[in-house]
Amino acid sequence: MNTKELDNEYIAHTYGRFDVVLKNGKGSTLYDENGKKYIDFGSGIGVTAFGIGDEEWKNAVEEQLDKLQHVSNLYYTAPCAELAKLLCKKSGMKKVFFANSGAEANEGAIKFARKYSFDKYGERRSTIISLENSFHGRTITTLAATGQDSFHTVFGPFTPGFKYCPANDIDTLNKMATDDVCAIMFECVQGEGGINNLDYAFVKAIEKICNDKDILMVVDEVQTGNGRTGKYFAYQNFDVTPDIVSTAKGMAGGLPMGAVLFGEKVKDTATAGSHGSTFGGNPICAAGACSIVSRIDDAFLKEVNRKSEYIKSYLSKVKGVKSISGMGLMLGIETDKDAKDAANECLKKGLLVLTAKNKIRLLPALNISQAELDEGLKILKEVIEK
Numbered sequence: 487m488n489t490k491e492l493d494n495e496y497i498a499h500t501y502g503r504f505d506v507v508l509k510n511g512k513g514s515t516l517y518d519e520n521g522k523k524y525i526d527f528g529s530g531i532g533v534t535a536f537g538i539g540d541e542e543w544k545n546a547v548e549e550q551l552d553k554l555q556h557v558s559n560l561y562y563t564a565p566c567a568e569l570a571k572l573l574c575k576k577s578g579m580k581k582v583f584f585a586n587s588g589a590e591a592n593e594g595a596i597k598f599a600r601k602y603s604f605d606k607y608g609e610r611r612s613t614i615i616s617l618e619n620s621f622h623g624r625t626i627t628t629l630a631a632t633g634q635d636s637f638h639t640v641f642g643p644f645t646p647g648f649k650y651c652p653a654n655d656i657d658t659l660n661k662m663a664t665d666d667v668c669a670i671m672f673e674c675v676q677g678e679g680g681i682n683n684l685d686y687a688f689v690k691a692i693e694k695i696c697n698d699k700d701i702l703m704v705v706d707e708v709q710t711g712n713g714r715t716g717k718y719f720a721y722q723n724f725d726v727t728p729d730i731v732s733t734a735k736g737m738a739g740g741l742p743m744g745a746v747l748f749g750e751k752v753k754d755t756a757t758a759g760s761h762g763s764t765f766g767g768n769p770i771c772a773a774g775a776c777s778i779v780s781r782i783d784d785a786f787l788k789e790v791n792r793k794s795e796y797i798k799s800y801l802s803k804v805k806g807v808k809s810i811s812g813m814g815l816m817l818g819i820e821t822d823k824d825a826k827d828a829a830n831e832c833l834k835k836g837l838l839v840l841t842a843k844n845k846i847r848l849l850p851a852l853n854i855s856q857a858e859l860d861e862g863l864k865i866l867k868e869v870i871e872k
């Protein structure tokens with residue numbers, strides 16, 4: 487059996503895969519099993535932040551592989567300690583808990599938002615407001631946090647204690663912020679929900695409610711974090727400092743890793759024994775992450791923003807483009823075409839793009855070369871204009 491046949495026979499079909507077997511690559515150029523070339527505008531859903539086979543990342547991972555791969559959180563190891571310091575320096579957060587995925591990071595964020603409130607106010611203050619059209623993960627609790635009815639059908643009963651506010655609706659948010667609420671949880675740019683930017687004024691309104699009522703601001707930076715939106719974290723575009731931040735996707739350059747970051751107010755909430763993870767902070771993932779996180783500095787972010795402007799300016803002149811949303815290198819393009827059809831046409835012509843709801847979604851590697859960018863945009867233009 488070939489790869490597609492094996493996969494179709496033995497993999498549980500939770501994914502609608504694109505019709506291609508990817509085999510190898512370098513940077514933002516990938517090849518399938520027949521040697522056909524693809525420009526990658528998806529970076530594995532925003533995960534390979536520095537592309538495929540980045541030399542510095544590879545060296546960092548290989549060096550750590552030669553030392554040790556795992557010892558458990560019963561012992562101190564250098565890579566996760568170094569990474570935690572880097573993340574705090576980049577974000578203004580104070581402490582870090584390491585997990586293995588975005589959903590797990592959000593589970594941690596939700597647990598500690600509730601614990602902060604429980605420790606201070608006791609029971610009955612456990613409600614979390616999240617936003618309509620949000621996406622926070624696939625576990626039972628993060629599905630409950632996800633503000634989309636289509637995720638709340640067959641897997642119930644779900645974790646109680648979530649209510650959903652329409653994004654950018656300040657009046658409704660004010661009405662929802664009742665005495666039982668411990669946290670407001672949101673993505674600054676909704677990813678899976680269709681690349682929807684939150685308004686600056688809305689995020690500032692969240693900040694005010696949180697300050698007035700000792701409600702925690704919990705920002706899901708799983709997709710938007712680690713340079714994706716042109717700042718280290720997307721909330722830095724809105725001049726706020728959250729109490730809790732979750733992140734994952736791009737952080738370790740393709741290795742599975744998530745993190746929960748705690749601000750000043752909640753930095754002592756994560757007490758001994760209150761949470762844990764066998765693999766969390768794994769030295770290999772942490773070493774890879776250090777090589778990624780340390781290189782996302784101001785000069786690098788300036789380039790991310792330059793490429794963002796370049797793509798927006800290029801696509802705004804393409805016939806059939808109705809709107810462009812998003813920030814940095816997280817962009818959603820609404821066109822006359824069905825987004826899935828457009829993505830499949832791109833694939834045929836040698837370009838990998840993602841979709842989010844009715845939009846073509848671009849999440850290229852942050853270090854994509856100008857040549858790869860131009861080559862991919864040319865294909866995208868052809869497909870949109872056709």
Ligand SMILES: *Cc1c(COP(=O)(O)O)cnc(C)c1O
Nearest residue numbers: 587588589621622623677708709
């Ligand atoms: C991808 C994503 C998640 C879930 O991450 P997993 O690693 O798949 O568990 C959660 N929140 C947001 C905003 C995401 O984009």
